[in-house]
Amino acid sequence: MTLERDGSMKQVAMKTPRKLERRAFAGLAASLALAAAACSTNPYTGEQQFAAYDDAQLSQASAQAWQQLKSQTPTLSSGAQYQRVQRVWSRIAAASPKAGEQWDVSVFNSEEVNAFVMPGNRVGVYTGLLNLVENDDQLAAVLGHEVAHSIYRHANQRATRAAAASTAVQLGAAAAGSSNVGIGADQVNALGSVAANLGVVLPYSRNAELEADLAGVDYMVRARYDPRAAIRLWEVMQQNNSQRTADFLSTHPNPEVRQQRIREYIQQKGY
Template sequence: MNKPVNFEDSERIEIDSALLKDAPKINLSRRAIISGLAAGSVFPILSSCTTNPYTGQSELAFMGDDQIASMAASAWTDLKSQTPQTSNTRLKNRVLNVWSRIERVTPKAGEQWDVAVFDSDDVNAFVMPGNRVGVYRGIVDLAENDDQLSTVLGHEVGHTIYRHANRRMSRAMLAQGALAAGQVAVSSSDTLNDYGGAVAALGGAALQFGVVLPYSRESELEADRAGVDYMHSAGYDVKQSIRLWELMQANASSSRQPEFMSTHPHPGTRINELRQYINAKGYAII
């Protein structure tokens, strides 16, 4: 039985951890943080905005896309050397043909991409900074037709268009700085000092469940919507995106975490969101 995964769950968590490990740390001295808190200047110091060249939106970004892509290069090389790629020419060509149709209708059309099709039962696909896409045989086999496969590939391009890797890393770095500031504030308070450990732990949980995970879930839904746009532009049947997630839901593990504890929305949530989006855009009536 195929291992149920929401496109990127397993590999992407490992990849993100590797990237975050290599990311520059926000190291402010205790005195600097206290001074910043008093002046209200800690978060302006930590914040940095850039313009997304594909969407024109202003976004939080501590690092450039090229820098993150360079950091991801070794992880991508290691993954390809450790995971066998498929020798099934028909399966690989199927992925590349669908990829070609999707890629050419996106804002990143014509850019250089590295697409690998891995010989694994994992129901999984992922994208890494630097236009690197990994697709597992398991998810290709799960897809009943090319329209459903285009849902997966359009979703992955959506992550790169909205620079989700950069956003996620930047917010993790910002959260690190916020926790440091909070711990200093607690340790500077005579009233709260005895409870500093508990307050710090509570702050970490609040950031994780209240900011980081919901943000990740919204990124997934944003990539879902972008994927549907590209499906429609490429001439694929957008209704098949619903069918794909029905298949994913049928294969979902009974031990799945509650949605508020997960980085990915529940398949049922994604189905409802996609149905509303497709109807609102007029792509189809579902």
């Protein structure tokens, strides 16, 4: 109710949280429509995936970051550690659906315990990781995991999900900005970004990690490495890194969860 100049009371329509919810649902519907248009077929697995980007475009987009990393971090081009990575990698790559493709595999001379894959068949392995793994079988588990990320187009899927989440947040913020509810667009944008990150992007990343773990075990077996080394790998990783971010805020699953999933998968497949 509002007070008119003549002293009478007039009822006016006010935007309520329920109306804001309707606007938010409209934004969600729009983002779902975008999601339906973003499905494509994985050329390696034949699966329908939520991947909107052209793989060649992602490769081109990552090329600059790859070159920058190589220019800023010392790399090895010879020696025992370099040869070790190339030897294990050649067997894993040949046992994967990407057998015969060209790869750029770099060994970074850094104490960082890490390995990664980038769009465009680019793989990086740090000497810190090489010093941690106990044998070539564990290194094969790492490299099988990384090539699986590439085969399952996880970078593409994650980028697509992040873009869809961002679109939903922007639509919600626009709806809030046009309402008279005491929640500003900036607040909705900030809260929505957190919710999207926790609810969409990070859980997907954890699922992708588990998917890569299991596919990597398949490639290990085909390359004649011991799949049980994948279980031991995460025991070693857990011992090396006792301080972990809370699971629900981490892109990676708990090492104990990974060990159990890999153990069950090996038993299921009869490896």
